[in-house]
Amino acid sequence: MSASHRRLHPAWIIAGILVFATNLRGPFTAISPLLDTIRDTFGMGSSEAGFLITLPLLTFCIVSPFAGLLAREYGLERALFAALIVMAGGIALRSTGPSWALFVGTAVLGGGIAIGNTLLPSLIKRDFPSQITKLTAIYSVTMGVVSAVGSAMVVPLLYAFNWQVSLGAFLVLPIVSALIWLPQLRRHSRPSADTAAPPHGGPIWRSPLAWQVTLFFGINSFVYYAVAAWLPSILVDLGYTQGEAGSLHGTMQLASALPGLLIVPIVQRARDQRGLAVGLALAGLVSLIGLKLFPLIAIVWVSLFGFGIGGAFIVALAFIGLRTSSAQQTASLSGMTQSIGYLMSATGPVLVGLLHDATNDWSTVLMVCMAMCVVLAGVGLGAGRAIHIDTHRPTKQPRLNH
Structure with missing residues (x-):
């Protein structure tokens, strides 16, 4: 960590990263157990209700490429603080009642999340370059736990x-954060140009490895949001009550946090991440087959x-740091991955x-998601190679501790 970045104890910076992470999934995905109620309230069809999940994803892909420019102008810390304020405004607006406020507030919330999703990896890369995988896993666990609690809480x-x-209960998260x-x-030292990602184009957009990382992120997000958005409705149609479906949705969110406790040592010991990426994609495939054949x-x-x-x-998320060699590359790849990846995933809930x-x-629906899991495994074979984007030389696995 450079001298200009040592004014705060590293533990406080990590605490800030973790509390920030509580906002990045829960306020967004917890709407899923309420979709049937919202559909009935406003007389929506399934595609219109699905657009509530797609809308912030579209916002992600529009806002993400410009997040790096915001960081360059005002600094990472201030840009991330602004993201929290935007998220708070979105949560408050969507909870006021009218249908227009629900959609506009959801879009605003998505804009704040997009800034956070894009810039948080750059903050970790800059301040904790030897702990990228560890901190990525920890903040992903935090996201999953908060999402699980949120999904279980909204129906009661x-x-x-x-x-x-x-929905308004989630306002406490950005305020406390x-x-x-x-x-x-x-x-607030003058931010470096390293944090700025071009909104489009640039060398990284011509890298095959960058596209493999982006596709891995995008396909995985497509499957996740397509299933997460409609899982409560699927379970209700399978005979579960709305409360049970909400709890199972929370169980899924909690289970999504558990890999963070296991991924770090595997990434540390593995020569590359190809086997890990393929294995996780196939686990998703088996789960969807099981839900279709044995719903009890x-x-x-x-x-x-x-x-x-x-x-x-x-x-x-780890690929964004592991496949790049500088904070500038990380910000560029993060912007590319978030924008293109979320554009892909935005089609999931509506489709x-x-x-x-x-x-x-x-x-x-389940069969389409099964097919996407197979494609995800294939893309993981490319994205999981231990090489850097700039030179395609073998990468060194980052140490997990200083």
Whole structure:
């Protein structure tokens, strides 16, 4: 860590990273157990309801390429603080009641999450270059645990109050995070151009390895958001109550956090990550087959899905740091991965809604996601190679401790 970045104790910086991570998934995915209620309230079809999940993903792909420019102008710390304020505004707006506020607030929330998703890896790369994999895993675990609690919490809050209160409860996360993040704002030395990613083009966009990392992220996100958005509705159609479906959705989110406890030592010991990427993709495939054939033990399949696809998400995030050789490259690859990857994933919830409206069952949906898991495994063979984007030379695995 450079001298200009030592004004805060590293433990406080890590704490700031972790509390920031609580905002990056839970406020977004916890709407899924409420989709049926929201559909009934506003008379929406499945595709319209799916657009509530797609909307922030589209915002991700629009905003992500410009997050690096925001960091260059104002600094990483201030850009991330601004993201928290934007997220708080989005959560507050979508909880006010009208349908327009629900959609606009969801889009605003997505903009804040996009900035955080893009810049947090750069902050870790800059301040903790030897602990990229470890910190990526830890903040991914944090995201998963908070998402699990949120998914399990929203249905009881719905029964006790209404869907607006259920969604509004997440406002506490960015507010508390902003308070903890405030000391970071003292670190306002003139930001380096290293943190700026071009909004489009540039050498990294012509790298085959960069595209493999981006596709691995995008396909994994497609499968995750397509299933996560509609899992409660799928489970209700399979005979589970709305409360049970919400709890199982939370179980899936919790299971997605568990790989973070196991991925770090595997990445450390492995010569590359090809076997790990393929294995996690195939775990997602098996879970979807199991849910289709043996729905009575859904808890097994949603747990396996969360573990497999959640683990692949951690690996995808780690690839951003492991396949680059500087903070500038990390920011560039992060912007490319987030924008293109989330554009791909944005089609998932709407496509699932359209398929369900057309077929009136979930079998076709599950089979499409199974096929995508197979493709994910193939892409993982390329993205998992231990090489850098710039020279394609073998990379050294980062140490997990200073």
